[in-house]
Amino acid sequence: MDQTVELLMVFKQELEQCGSLQQLQDLRVKYLGKVGEVTNLLKGIKDLPADVRPVFGAKINSLRSELETLLADKSSTLKAKEMQLRLQNEQTDISLNSVADWGALHPITLIENKICEIMVSMGFEVLSGPEIETDYYNFKALNIPEDHPARDMQDTFYITDNILLRTQTSAMQARLMEKKKPPIKMICPGKVFRSDNDASHSPVFHQIEGLVVDKHITLCDLKGTLEYIASQLFDSKTKVRFRPSFFPFTEPSVEVDLTCSNCGGKGCSLCKGTGWIEVLGAGMVNPFVLDNCGIDSAKYNGFAFGMGVERLAMIKYGIPDIRLFYENDQRFIKQFGK
Ligand code: PHE
Secondary structure, rough: HHHHHHHHHHHHHHHHHHHOOOHHHHHHHHHHHOOOOHHHHHHHHHHHHOOHHHHOOOOOOOOHHHHHHHHHHHHHHHHHHHHHHHHHHHOOOOOOOOOOOOOOOOOOHHHHHHHHHHHHHOOOEEEOOOOEEEEHHHOOOHHOOOOOHHHHHHOOOOOOOOOOOOOOOHHHHHHHHOOOOOOEEEEEEEEEEEEOOOOOOOEEEEEEEEEEOOOOOOOOHHHHHHHHHHHHHHHOOOEEEEEEEEEEOOEEEEEEEEEEOOOOOOOOOEEEEEEEEEEEEEEEOHHHHHHHHHOOOOEEEEHHHHHHHHHHHHHOOOOOOOOHHHOOOOOEEEEEEE
16 A cells, blocks of 8 residues: 555544644654654655656655644644633632622711711812821911920820821811911811820821801801701701810810700710710911911901811710720621611
């Protein structure tokens, strides 16, 4: 039998058994490589009689191209198979239920959002200031010079002599008034820091500062603004009471109480039987602060207030211990979020 026909038959059998691209490559080398079967046949040509050489040469050439075609066909079949296998193996099982749980907005965030919403509806802009602050903005610009006893009211975390963690969002007052001239209506929510730690004090807590500077502002404007906030945050029957107080940056200064949201003013354990709950400090902006920031206190005046967000949340939701806010226990947090 013609050697080329025999070789082709054997090749086809071996090709049939080829199960991988690597085996196919080995087969290619075995037949078409430098010392492969087909090359060997070619080498044998020189031993043949001259008249049969061209015919045999042509046969070997067509054998070679047939092998090439068969190898190429097999190669694409194997590649397709391997791809199918890979797709099967690497398939991601998306049938499992997600183990992630839905979170909820933190009560501090809820109160902060609500107050921002109320203030924006009254035309206030919402600003934020740096938590790492200079002594100047946190104290000096607010009429609290060094060694002033008012500094003892706020146990401060100092970073250097002049740099500290802000103890009050009031630090934003002077920052803003240096840049912007009246009319000013802003609130500044943010974290503040004091070295204090018990059931009603945390070393980090949240305040919202409010500042209005314009012409002919009165204590009545302050009271009306706070009454509106209280009516929106609690209910429309909530009353606001001013008691005289002292802050170096407001004159006069007031401590502000609301009728107890728990008993409506009758007296209960939350308000210690008084019917009132203290919620914030406020007052008319001290002319010293205005002049210090380049605003003429003969022409302009204003009011400011600073409220503790934790305190408002504790009253609104009846939370007994401030530390519950920072434990991040999902069972606690999820009671308030929507
Ligand atoms: N910054 C004061 C405090 O933290 C509160 C306050 C703000 C008082 C604005 C008056 C005016 O206690």
